[in-house]
Amino acid sequence: MSRYRLYPTPVQAAGLLAQCGHARYVWNLALEQWSMWRHDKGPAPSSVEQARQLTEARAAFGWLSGGSQTVQQQALRDFDQARRSYYAGSHRRPKWRKAGRNEGFRIVGPQAGRVEQVSRTWARVLVPKVGWVRFRVSRALPDARSYRVTHDSVGRWHIAFAATRDPIPAPGNGExxxxxxxxxxxxxxxxxxxxxxxxxxxxxxxxxxxxxxxxxxxxxxxxxxxxxxxxxxxxxxxxxxxxxxxxxxxxxxxxxxxxxxxxxxxxxxxxxxxxxxxxxxxxxxxxxxxxxxxxxxxxxxxxxxxxxxxxxxxxxxxxxxxxxxNPAYTSQTCSRCGHCAPGNRENQAFRCQSCGHSDHADVNAAINIAAGRAVTARRDKPVRMSVKREPQLTTSA
Incomplete structure (x- = not known):
């Protein structure tokens, strides 16, 4: 995600809150229908059936028809994807959305491309049923086909564009x-x-x-x-x-x-x-x-x-x-000689009881992690020296 701070006017903020409420209502209604399914009853309504029911509800209730159909239909698609991900085992079970905590809606498709950069630091986006809303350009705008508008508990608005950034290339220094x-x-x-x-x-x-x-x-x-x-x-x-x-x-x-x-x-x-x-x-x-x-x-x-x-x-x-x-005993193992004992570490200080090596306890553990050292529950570690040989101070990590 590439997230930016959104700055709506008071009138636009009221419209965005109404859109969040519509998306939350549709999501919770679809979740309720899905949760009511039992083996002795018929199957839960499919996404196509729920879309038809949404059209009928918009015709019957004026407060629902006053919102954007794009936002409400997308909430149904998002729930259907969340349900499929739950059955696939990649995500958890869909949860209820609560007012003031999970406020937001998503725009996907051609309407998500209605973004214009006004100046070097400001841009605007055309939100359905709300109009042009400006946001702060804190980084380059990505080429995205969807975005999500969110409202946090402090009252701040954000817009996040779904765009996958390339990983940072390795420096090639071998460190x-x-x-x-x-x-x-x-x-x-x-x-x-x-x-x-x-x-x-x-x-x-x-x-x-x-x-x-x-x-x-x-x-x-x-x-x-x-x-x-x-x-x-x-x-x-x-x-x-x-x-x-x-x-x-x-x-x-x-x-x-x-x-x-x-x-x-x-x-x-x-x-x-x-x-x-x-x-x-x-x-x-x-x-x-x-x-x-x-x-x-x-x-x-x-x-x-x-x-x-x-x-x-x-x-x-x-x-x-x-x-x-494996983090087992990395904080109790000396990074110089490999001696492992609970008494080596005293709070944030590390002092080996075998070779006398002293260092910051967390830095000593980080050196063991960098070397890939770990011991099992029986405290036997990979042999880096002869077991019959006395620990040597010159042994490096």
Missing amino acids: IVGVDRGVTVSAALSTGELLTCRGLSESEQRRLGNLQRRLARAQPGSNRRRRVKAAIAKLHARAADRRKDWVEKTSTDLARRFDMIRVENLRVAQMTKRPKPKPDPAKPGSYLPNRRRAKAGLNRGILASGWSLLVRRLEDKAAGRVQKI
Whole structure:
């Protein structure tokens, strides 16, 4: 996607919101028909039958006919594609679209080509039933046959053109880099560089805490609660923008500098799950402490560093040049002599108990990742020296 910031007028914004509501209504109605299917009933309506039903609904309801038929028909096509992808096993089950969270619609076909660049920094697009809407040209406009208009929780409008960009070519220098992802240091490179994803500042975090306390005291459905929620959403959107910006710049820099990029093969979705409750055997119906508050803080730190997004963007930009390494004991193994012991690492410092090598713990792990080293659950590693020989300080990584 090539996304740009859209700047509609107040009248155009109202029209775009109405289009989002129509697309959401059609999507949810198609999802409801599909969800009602049972083995003892007839098949769910096909996409052709749903298109015919949409024509009848537009003739019966004026609020629906006031919208764009192109937007509504495309919502049906998008749902049909999502349903097919679910049956094919490539995507998850289609979900309900909620107002204020999944706002957007898609334009495909000849109408998507009605884009004009007005000046060096501004362009405009002809949206059905809305008119010409301008957007900021932050990069060259791609040659796309479809685009999607979205509205986030902060009130910003964006337009994203579906265009596949070519991967970044390899520099051809033969260099390999290892990337160790962490919480204190977002990404440590085997070259010794420590990269940190900048989130909210201390003053912004204090403001977020104050807003969350005000939200807890606000009455449900009040205007004060709505304003506080909007302010909280603005801070979260600011942090998300900084995280995405850091990921894009970091992934582009790594793809341009190195021929091979090696990362840990981490299952981030499983790592950020909440801990299971521990029933108290002595007191039925009671539970033992499971440190869920500490786990919640760790999950926030992992998600704030953009672990999954960084690897995904590296695979997009450096296609075929990203290798995933088994992360077992890479942080406990000395990158110089290969000695593996839990006592080697002390928080962010690493000191080998065998050869005395000291380094930053994340940098040491990144060097092991760059070398492709990993051990099994029994802690046996690929033999790089004789097992009967004392560790040598001159052994390089």
